[in-house]
Amino acid sequence: GNSVTQMEGPVTLSEEAFLTINCTYTATGYPSLFWYVQYPGEGLQLLLKATKADDKGSNKGFEATYRKETTSFHLEKGSVQVSDSAVYFCALSGNTGNQFYFGTGTSLTVIP
Amino acid sequence: SAVISQKPSRDICQRGTSLTIQCQVDSQVTMMFWYRQQPGQSLTLIATANQGSEATYESGFVIDKFPISRPNLTFSTLTVSNMSPEDSSIYLCSVEHSATNEKLFFGSGTQLSVL
Numbered sequence: 001g002n003s004v005t006q007m008e009g010p011v012t013l014s015e016e017a018f019l020t021i022n023c024t025y026t027a028t029g030y031p032s033l034f035w036y037v038q039y040p041g042e043g044l045q046l047l048l049k050a051t052k053a054d055d056k057g058s059n060k061g062f063e064a065t066y067r068k069e070t071t072s073f074h075l076e077k078g079s080v081q082v083s084d085s086a087v088y089f090c091a092l093s094g095n096t097g098n099q100f101y102f103g104t105g106t107s108l109t110v111i112p
Numbered sequence: 113s114a115v116i117s118q119k120p121s122r123d124i125c126q127r128g129t130s131l132t133i134q135c136q137v138d139s140q141v142t143m144m145f146w147y148r149q150q151p152g153q154s155l156t157l158i159a160t161a162n163q164g165s166e167a168t169y170e171s172g173f174v175i176d177k178f179p180i181s182r183p184n185l186t187f188s189t190l191t192v193s194n195m196s197p198e199d200s201s202i203y204l205c206s207v208e209h210s211a212t213n214e215k216l217f218f219g220s221g222t223q224l225s226v227l
Binding site for chain 1: 116118152153154155157204216217218219220221
């Protein structure tokens with residue numbers, strides 16, 4: 001079946017540090033992969049996505065590359081800011097139906 | 113994009129009571145979903161709210177416990193019935209907006225605590 005395994009948090013970084021949040025998946029077929037972000041008190045928002053192998057999603061300085069050979073979609077940012085403090089969810093959508101599968105979320109706190 | 117208003121944003125309820133959560137979207141959408149986010153766990157799909165017909169429930173969720181209404185293309189409700197402390201979770205409304213490239217939009221969620 002489909003599932004997502006996400007790096008556990010919480011993660012605390014200093015401003016301008018490099019961020020990596022690991023995400024691996026199990027899926028049948030060719031899923032689409034997503035990173036969602038949830039800022040305090042708000043709903044989940046799409047951060048970036050990739051729909052096929054070797055695609056790179058990017059937004060707001062964040063990047064993730066769809067690696068089929070390692071079944072991974074790790075989130076990276078070269079220099080985090082305090083405003084990046086949020087919970088990050090990795091997710092996949094199967095190629096049939098509308099079912100989304102989410103990781104458990106990784107809480108990131110960036111300190112000045 | 114789609115703007116989703118969900119209410120209440122949080123509630124504290126007594127065991128055995130029921131709570132209805134409302135989800136209002138600012139545009140017509142085909143697909144509306146209800147998710148649950150239990151403490152420390154990932155989001156789990158409860159059901160797909162179908163306009164004009166019964167909701168489609170995922171394994172482990174039943175209509176008697178989580179009745180859902182979808183009277184039109186912009187509104188849905190989820191009721192958590194006969195609540196117990198195990199129902200304490202965040203409940204999220206989500207929509208798929210076919211007119212945009214973004215697959216899913218989420219409401220801000222309802223934080224439910226059952227005493």
